[in-house]
Amino acid sequence: MKQRLMTPGPTPVPEETLLEMAKPVTYHRSAGFRQLLAEVTEDLRYVFQTANPVLTLTASGTGGMEAAIASAVPSTGKMICLIAGRWGERWRNIGKALGCEVVSVTSAYGQPVEPNQLAAALGEHPDAVAVCATLCETATGVKNDIAAYGKIVTGTNCLLVVDAISALGCVECRTDDWHIDLCVTGSQKALMLPPGLAFVSVSDKGWKVIDAAAPRAFYFDLRKYRDALKTHDAPFTPANTLIRGLRLSLKRMRAEGMNAIWTRFARMAAAARAGLSAMNLTLFASAPSESLSVAMVPEGIDGNALVARVEKHYGVKLAGGQDSLKGKIVRLGHMGYIDFFDVLAALSALELVLLEMGHSLEPGASVAAAQRVMAESINVGQGVGNAARVDR
Amino acid sequence: MKQRLMTPGPTPVPEETLLEMAKPVTYHRSAGFRQLLAEVTEDLRYVFQTANPVLTLTASGTGGMEAAIASAVPSTGKMICLIAGRWGERWRNIGKALGCEVVSVTSAYGQPVEPNQLAAALGEHPDAVAVCATLCETATGVKNDIAAYGKIVTGTNCLLVVDAISALGCVECRTDDWHIDLCVTGSQKALMLPPGLAFVSVSDKGWKVIDAAAPRAFYFDLRKYRDALKTHDAPFTPANTLIRGLRLSLKRMRAEGMNAIWTRFARMAAAARAGLSAMNLTLFASAPSESLSVAMVPEGIDGNALVARVEKHYGVKLAGGQDSLKGKIVRLGHMGYIDFFDVLAALSALELVLLEMGHSLEPGASVAAAQRVMAESINVGQGVGNAARVDR
Numbered sequence: 001m002k003q004r005l006m007t008p009g010p011t012p013v014p015e016e017t018l019l020e021m022a023k024p025v026t027y028h029r030s031a032g033f034r035q036l037l038a039e040v041t042e043d044l045r046y047v048f049q050t051a052n053p054v055l056t057l058t059a060s061g062t063g064g065m066e067a068a069i070a071s072a073v074p075s076t077g078k079m080i081c082l083i084a085g086r087w088g089e090r091w092r093n094i095g096k097a098l099g100c101e102v103v104s105v106t107s108a109y110g111q112p113v114e115p116n117q118l119a120a121a122l123g124e125h126p127d128a129v130a131v132c133a134t135l136c137e138t139a140t141g142v143k144n145d146i147a148a149y150g151k152i153v154t155g156t157n158c159l160l161v162v163d164a165i166s167a168l169g170c171v172e173c174r175t176d177d178w179h180i181d182l183c184v185t186g187s188q189k190a191l192m193l194p195p196g197l198a199f200v201s202v203s204d205k206g207w208k209v210i211d212a213a214a215p216r217a218f219y220f221d222l223r224k225y226r227d228a229l230k231t232h233d234a235p236f237t238p239a240n241t242l243i244r245g246l247r248l249s250l251k252r253m254r255a256e257g258m259n260a261i262w263t264r265f266a267r268m269a270a271a272a273r274a275g276l277s278a279m280n281l282t283l284f285a286s287a288p289s290e291s292l293s294v295a296m297v298p299e300g301i302d303g304n305a306l307v308a309r310v311e312k313h314y315g316v317k318l319a320g321g322q323d324s325l326k327g328k329i330v331r332l333g334h335m336g337y338i339d340f341f342d343v344l345a346a347l348s349a350l351e352l353v354l355l356e357m358g359h360s361l362e363p364g365a366s367v368a369a370a371q372r373v374m375a376e377s378i379n380v381g382q383g384v385g386n387a388a389r390v391d392r
Numbered sequence: 393m394k395q396r397l398m399t400p401g402p403t404p405v406p407e408e409t410l411l412e413m414a415k416p417v418t419y420h421r422s423a424g425f426r427q428l429l430a431e432v433t434e435d436l437r438y439v440f441q442t443a444n445p446v447l448t449l450t451a452s453g454t455g456g457m458e459a460a461i462a463s464a465v466p467s468t469g470k471m472i473c474l475i476a477g478r479w480g481e482r483w484r485n486i487g488k489a490l491g492c493e494v495v496s497v498t499s500a501y502g503q504p505v506e507p508n509q510l511a512a513a514l515g516e517h518p519d520a521v522a523v524c525a526t527l528c529e530t531a532t533g534v535k536n537d538i539a540a541y542g543k544i545v546t547g548t549n550c551l552l553v554v555d556a557i558s559a560l561g562c563v564e565c566r567t568d569d570w571h572i573d574l575c576v577t578g579s580q581k582a583l584m585l586p587p588g589l590a591f592v593s594v595s596d597k598g599w600k601v602i603d604a605a606a607p608r609a610f611y612f613d614l615r616k617y618r619d620a621l622k623t624h625d626a627p628f629t630p631a632n633t634l635i636r637g638l639r640l641s642l643k644r645m646r647a648e649g650m651n652a653i654w655t656r657f658a659r660m661a662a663a664a665r666a667g668l669s670a671m672n673l674t675l676f677a678s679a680p681s682e683s684l685s686v687a688m689v690p691e692g693i694d695g696n697a698l699v700a701r702v703e704k705h706y707g708v709k710l711a712g713g714q715d716s717l718k719g720k721i722v723r724l725g726h727m728g729y730i731d732f733f734d735v736l737a738a739l740s741a742l743e744l745v746l747l748e749m750g751h752s753l754e755p756g757a758s759v760a761a762a763q764r765v766m767a768e769s770i771n772v773g774q775g776v777g778n779a780a781r782v783d784r
Contacts, residue, residue: 003416009629010417021633022414024395025402025586027709058588059611060450060628066611097610188629194417196450196588196631218489219451219458220612236452237401237580239588239631241413317419 043250061186064198141294150179278369339385453578456590533686542571670761731777
């Protein structure tokens with residue numbers, strides 16, 4: 001059976017990238033690798049929408065988050081964590097593990113953290129040194145308003161540290177314009193790669209804090225990555241086959257352009273949400289991200305069984321809920337190398353299984369609703385997938 | 393021109409492994425991934441020669457080293473670092489970055505740290521909580537006597553923490569028999585994979601210390617990896633395509649057997665050293681590792697130019713010296729998916745370039761000397777390369 005990976009990460013990797021990474025391994029202390037790293041670093045700046053260098057770490061996304069805190073927040077430093085779900089909680093857990101004082105500002109699952117909550121917390125904790133936020137809360141599908149947070153934080157001495165892991169590269173993220181001081185993402189989401197790389201951008205304001213801080217890490221000391229980058233080098237043996245693949249992903253994204261990419265995913269997300277609603281499902285996120293759509297599992301249906309059956313019968317891999325949301329929601333990822341026709345397949349499979357499981361819906365309503373959204377927003381000449389394969 | 397990667401890491405990756413990793417990416421929160429992780433963890437125990445679980449981290453080898461220190465050495469804890477080169481220095485640098493008190497015990501470059509130096513240091517510093525050592529000092533080609541260190545450390549409250557990165561999987565390393573409490577390696581050396589994974593084994597004595605310590609890291613907290621492994625899971629999104637490749641490497645190694653592997657590399661190393669000596673080069677390491685051979689560049693020859701020319705004219709990628717050894721030594725890696733015939737090619741290329749550069753040698757003497765070593769140690773039916781490709 002044809003398999004379709006539609007989780008909110010990892011996401012499918014383009015075939016040409018898989019083959020590029022399958023070429024023989026090369027030595028990384030070489031002119032060829034330095035040229036590669038220089039090129040991807042330049043293209044990452046474009047994708048991050050930043051004038052600052054973007055650092056490439058060999059680690060999962062959480063490793064990038066830990067590097068941000070270990071580098072920019074001194075031990076016993078106070079962090080304000082904006083928490084709208086499991087991934088916001090990750091900031092809190094990292095901060096606590098690293099000895100920081102954590103102030104948690106939470107929203108109900110399915111809701112974003114409101115900018116005025118942040119303003120109030122900053123008023124109460126003027127000694128905070130960092131505000132940690134999540135662009136897309138992958139656990140609930142909520143998008144937080146980072147631009148609004150940035151306006152609040154920029155006038156303070158605080159750093160704005162953002163987990164953009166399941167967003168950057170498909171959801172609008174303007175690192176510099178939004179005053180994000182440290183922006184973290186990973187390879188296995190919108191960047192169309194396997195897991196294994198984390199990326200962190202750092203603003204001038206961020207570097208001032210980092211350079212003044214006592215080191216708390218070695219492998220996760222961001223200064224080492226910045227300093228090595230001055231000669232287009234990596235401080236530690238990098239996952240260089242993944243970086244070779246990254247080059248192709250970034251070329252693709254540059255060829256399409258960030259505005260076009262953001263528009264394409266917004267359209268796809270609107271179609272997905274229309275499709276989910278049309279099969280009588282309630283959307284879970286009040287402010288949904290363009291990178292995934294989350295629906296509540298209808299009462300009387302076991303969400304785990306639903307997700308398992310969609311995979312077993314139709315080869316479509318969706319994700320269920322985590323922690324307290326286990327069995328209660330279904331998550332459909334649409335980022336990276338996923339196009340509208342893949343979304344259509346996922347909606348079709350989900351509709352068929354919901355019918356089997358006794359949920360009341362009108363067969364065909366979902367895919368028709370999604371298709372209507374695409375038709376209404378059509379732009380002649382604009383496709384529904386990534387830019388064509390680019391010259392290597 | 394045909395390329396041969398002969399650096400002491402990264403090393404070549406078997407073609408079947410490259411293709412295995414090029415298969416479509418899958419979701420890691422699945423029964424299939426748990427089965428894969430259970431299987432590689434079991435096989436890693438065999439390759440490490442340990443009864444304890446071996447933890448798989450997404451990071452460079454240095455990340456594994458940082459995780460070992462962050463987990464097992466409390467801040468302000470005293471570490472004895474046995475330093476025979478750049479990689480021994482890395483233990484010191486990690487310890488210092490993490491706030492530990494570091495006692496350095498050094499040897500001259502090219503010499504191992506003698507066990508009696510360790511005994512003396514332990515006598516002077518009975519409050520030390522960890523001894524950090526390096527099995528193979530990749531900077532100089534020296535092998536340290538970990539078994540002897542283990543006999544000294546095992547009766548104390550200290551932990552023995554070993555960097556076995558450019559050794560484990562080709563150089564004899566008996567984690568349990570040698571009383572290694574934390575043993576670290578990486579994917580891109582003897583394990584025949586691209587860079588991106590680090591592995592850490594922990595003894596019962598090690599876990600007692602780790603469990604009693606306050607956490608100092610989140611991503612690098614080894615307890616999280618152990619706890620997740622109880623359900624064959626990874627605590628953070630793992631570099632799962634590399635883990636898929638790892639499965640094949642470990643199957644190969646298991647099919648051949650560790651004793652046979654160690655013997656094969658010892659033979660290959662003896663042949664390489666005979667070949668280097670026969671071209672009138674002085675070997676650099678007084679106690680050489682079986683994983684690489686290091687020779688001094690003859691006076692009057694620029695070592696950087698030598699290494700560059702061997703690559704440019706013959707496609708053989710050797711490594712030069714680092715830091716104070718820059719231009720002074722040439723390093724020939726023979727680990728992982730490198731066989732005797734590759735070593736023969738490297739000796740041939742090096743001989744030809746040395747002749748071009750005016751070094752006095754007898755053409756053919758090097759390859760003949762290497763060949764003689766192989767002939768003298770021949771074992772009917774035993775090949776010179778890895779075990780045949782195994783059933784998948």
